[in-house]
Amino acid sequence: MSSSPPDRRPMGRPVAPLLQAAPLALVLLLFFVFPLLATAVVSLWNYTEYSLVPDVTQRNYVEMFEGCSNLGEGLCTTFRTYLSTLRLCAMVWAFTTLFGFAISYFLAFHIRSDTMRMALFLVCTAPFLTSNVIRMISWLPLLGREGVVNQFLISTGVVDQPQDWLLFSDFSVVLAFVHLYTLFVTVPVFNSMMRIDRRLLEAAQDAGASGWQTLWHVVIPLTKPGLVIGSIFVIVLVMGDFVTIGVMGGQQIASIGKVIQVQMSYLQFPAAAAQAVVLLGLVLLVIAVMTRLIDIRREL
Amino acid sequence: MTKRFGGAVAVDALDLKIPAGTYCCLLGPSGCGKTTSLRMLAGHERQSSGDILLNNSEISGLPPARRGTAMMFQSYALFPHLTCLDNVAFSLRMRGVLKAERHAKAREMLRLVELEALADRLPAQLSGGQQQRVALARALVTNPAALLLDEPLSALDPFLRGRVRAELKRFQRELGITFVHVTHSQDEALALADLVVLMKDGRIEQQGTPFEVFDAPRTAFAARFMGGHNVIRLPEGLIAVRTDRTRLLPPGAGAVPATIRDVEYTGTGYAVTLIGPGREEWTALVDEAALRARPLESGQAVGLGWDREDLRPLAED
Numbered sequence: 001m002s003s004s005p006p007d008r009r010p011m012g013r014p015v016a017p018l019l020q021a022a023p024l025a026l027v028l029l030l031f032f033v034f035p036l037l038a039t040a041v042v043s044l045w046n047y048t049e050y051s052l053v054p055d056v057t058q059r060n061y062v063e064m065f066e067g068c069s070n071l072g073e074g075l076c077t078t079f080r081t082y083l084s085t086l087r088l089c090a091m092v093w094a095f096t097t098l099f100g101f102a103i104s105y106f107l108a109f110h111i112r113s114d115t116m117r118m119a120l121f122l123v124c125t126a127p128f129l130t131s132n133v134i135r136m137i138s139w140l141p142l143l144g145r146e147g148v149v150n151q152f153l154i155s156t157g158v159v160d161q162p163q164d165w166l167l168f169s170d171f172s173v174v175l176a177f178v179h180l181y182t183l184f185v186t187v188p189v190f191n192s193m194m195r196i197d198r199r200l201l202e203a204a205q206d207a208g209a210s211g212w213q214t215l216w217h218v219v220i221p222l223t224k225p226g227l228v229i230g231s232i233f234v235i236v237l238v239m240g241d242f243v244t245i246g247v248m249g250g251q252q253i254a255s256i257g258k259v260i261q262v263q264m265s266y267l268q269f270p271a272a273a274a275q276a277v278v279l280l281g282l283v284l285l286v287i288a289v290m291t292r293l294i295d296i297r298r299e300l
Numbered sequence: 301m302t303k304r305f306g307g308a309v310a311v312d313a314l315d316l317k318i319p320a321g322t323y324c325c326l327l328g329p330s331g332c333g334k335t336t337s338l339r340m341l342a343g344h345e346r347q348s349s350g351d352i353l354l355n356n357s358e359i360s361g362l363p364p365a366r367r368g369t370a371m372m373f374q375s376y377a378l379f380p381h382l383t384c385l386d387n388v389a390f391s392l393r394m395r396g397v398l399k400a401e402r403h404a405k406a407r408e409m410l411r412l413v414e415l416e417a418l419a420d421r422l423p424a425q426l427s428g429g430q431q432q433r434v435a436l437a438r439a440l441v442t443n444p445a446a447l448l449l450d451e452p453l454s455a456l457d458p459f460l461r462g463r464v465r466a467e468l469k470r471f472q473r474e475l476g477i478t479f480v481h482v483t484h485s486q487d488e489a490l491a492l493a494d495l496v497v498l499m500k501d502g503r504i505e506q507q508g509t510p511f512e513v514f515d516a517p518r519t520a521f522a523a524r525f526m527g528g529h530n531v532i533r534l535p536e537g538l539i540a541v542r543t544d545r546t547r548l549l550p551p552g553a554g555a556v557p558a559t560i561r562d563v564e565y566t567g568t569g570y571a572v573t574l575i576g577p578g579r580e581e582w583t584a585l586v587d588e589a590a591l592r593a594r595p596l597e598s599g600q601a602v603g604l605g606w607d608r609e610d611l612r613p614l615a616e617d
Contacts (some may be wrong), residue, residue: 199377202344207391207438208365217393221381 036280043273052269060274081254082282088170088245088255089238092177096234097227099178100185104226105219108193109201121190124183136176136244143167143175168250176248181237185230192226193219224294232287239283311336312502313350318495320355320445323472323479325489328499329525334482335450337499341480342371342448354445365391370444374451376435378423384410385419388437409437413471429460436471446478453488465491486526490514498522515542519615530582531614532556532604538614545610546584548572548596554603558582563596572596574604 043060046053068076075083103124111117127135142148143166150162165171196219204214220227242257251258256279263272311333318324326334339345341352343364352360359367378387385406386393392402410416413433423431432452439447452468453461469492472479483489489496490510497507506513506522517523520531523540530541534555551557558574570591574582582604586596596602 197375197377199373199375200379202364203371203373203377203379204390204394205344206342206364206371207394207442208363209390209394213394217390218379 039273039276042270043277045270045273047268047270050267060271061278063271064274064278081256081259084254085239085256088173088177088253089235091170091174092181092238093231093234095174095178096182096185097231099182100189100230101223101227103182103186104190104193104223107190108196109219124186127179128183132180133243133247135180136247139172139176139179139248140167143172168248168252170249170253172248173245173253176244177238177241180244181234184233184237185227188229188233189223189226192223196222228290228294231290235286236283239279311340311347314502314504316497316504316507318446318478318480320478321476322494323469323492324481324495324497325493326480326482326497326499327486327489327525328484328505330484332499333502334484334499336502338371338448338450338480338482341446342369343367344371365394365442368445370439370442370447372435372439372447372449372452375455376423376431378431378434378438380423383420383422384415384426384434384437387423387434388441390438391442405441406437409441410434412440413437427460428456429464432456432464433467436468440475444477446480447472449479449481451482451484453483453485468492486514490526498525500525516612517614523612523614529612530584530604532576532580532582533578538616540612540614541606541610543571543583544585545606546582547605548584548586549603549605551601551603554605556604558602558604560596560598560600560602562598563591570596574602 042052044056044058046055046057046059064078066076067073068079070076107117107120107124111120140147144150145162145164145167147167149166150159153159153163154161200218200222201214204218209217240257242255242261245253245255245258246261256275260272260275260279263269263275314333314337326337328334336345340347340360343359343362347360350360351358354368359369364371379390382390385403388409389397389402389406392405397405407416407419410419413436415430415433415437418426418430423434426434432455435452449468453464456464465488468479468481481488481492493510495507496510496513498505498513500521506518513522514526514528517526517529517540520538520540523529523531528543530543530546532539532541532555547554556576558576560572561575562573564571564573566585569585569587572584572586574584576582584604
């Protein structure tokens with residue numbers, strides 16, 4: 001470069017790029033930053049049975065972890081709730097990942113024609129044309145004591161008593177979650193798989209890799225970004241859920257989302273906000289660890 | 301061997317014997333079955349009928365890795381998530397060779413292709429020519445008896461292509477193993493091969509040394525595909541004459557009349573484009589001195605002639 005282009009605005013920075021970025025910045029500010037800040041601020045407020053008191057107090061956080069330092073008497077309520085939520089989350093994550101991966105693998109590598117692949121992919125998304133709640137509630141007549149599944153099991157003689165664990169149990173909650181969220185894993189994983197050059201699979205075969213070795217050493221490493229994105233979806237959705245756990249668990253299973261919802265219904269907004277802040281911190285931590293393991297930006 | 305896809309015959313009764321240690325080029329236009337033939341050799345396609353023998357043992361029932369062949373894929377198919385070293389060591393890893401041992405072997409292969417310094421790079425961080433050498437090292441690490449190369453130079457820019465081509469030939473000579481190289485470029489085949497196999501529509505059109513195939517095409521297709529020939533229909537039949545052996549004579553002389561359309565300077569001489577009586581397009585290469593002695597311009601009528609021994613009668617298709 002022998003000469004640099006003349007600088008038309010020697011003083012100050014150009015305005016146009018800032019204006020171009022302004023609409024999105026405004027939207028994010030209004031719908032993302034502001035609610036988060038409001039939650040954080042309210043979590044420091046005080047409250048009585050009938051009023052919110054603007055304040056800067058640690059009361060909500062202190063009450064949340066009351067008795068948690070004393071492990072001798074067993075886990076405190078908050079820890080037990082988190083543990084229950086994390087356990088559900090882990091089960092749902094394991095199943096959605098397994099099914100999502102298997103479905104994507106089938107679509108990406110076993111279906112040869114593009115038309116067929118797109119058709120089957122659309123079939124996968126078809127249930128999403130109905131609402132979450134309806135898809136969830138439609139499990140109830142299937143799984144209940146007098147439900148279709150129990151009737152079938154009794155009539156075929158597999159069991160002689162109606163099975164209670166089918167509904168309002170961990171089983172039904174995980175089942176509903178897996179049903180609702182498997183697609184959230186399938187889509188990013190499918191996307192990752194479709195980007196894999198088919199010649200890599202032949203190259204692996206040429207190098208003497210068995211089917212499982214190809215899967216483990218080639219397909220899974222190259223699908224990791226999709227798996228991480230899918231996992232983030234599932235973890236975020238399950239950790240914050242209260243409807244599915246409430247309906248499918250018969251309001252018997254503890255979850256953080258449920259706790260927040262109950263506090264909201266008693267107008268204990270500051271306490272709910274404090275719970276939300278802690279939950280947000282935990283989920284962000286999980287995501288931070290996962291994105292540290294795999295660079296998903298490379299894929300986006 | 302024969303390969304059918306549904307009703308379509310991709311490779312029709314291919315009968316080819318490649319002596320050990322030969323650099324063999326399967327040459328032909330796209331869709332002629334050359335890649336399918338290579339993939340059958342590699343074991344990525346199963347032949348519909350026929351046998352494949354390597355060192356006199358039947359390999360057509362064996363999986364790719366047990367055939368004693370190694371394949372170098374078009375655009376190389378390097379594993380993007382593995383370093384060069386791990387790419388080269390991949391097949392050893394699949395066999396359960398311990399890390400220290402397989403890395404030592406892989407390093408040795410990378411040294412052979414002069415890429416040892418880049419062992420820890422990912423494929424995306426390498427140039428096209430370097431990727432090609434990693435692919436070569438990966439293919440060679442299993443000591444194959446035959447290396448199968450699918451359009452190995454097509455992913456490179458023209459400048460690199462020439463250099464890498466020379467490298468391939470050098471490796472083949474030094475290693476002394478059989479190379480089977482699929483290409484659609486006759487330049488590549490002529491420059492590299494000991495044995496050129498020209499294919500068309502799933503059949504072998506002609507095979508021989510590069511000189512034999514270029515200098516004495518058997519058919520009009522071979523003459524046109526190899527280039528450098530004028531295909532001319534004479535009363536006694538179809539013939540080919542090399543463009544550099546085609547002489548321009550005064551009108552009325554020679555075997556066929558033609559009209560000059562263009563005279564192009566090529567640096568080493570002139571390429572004269574000619575139009576025949578039936579609108580055929582021919583070329584004659586004329587050296588500078590001859591052109592200066594007898595200037596030519598477009599529109600001029602000439603006669604084409606050649607020496608008796610330069611005439612190559614062609615089989616009718």
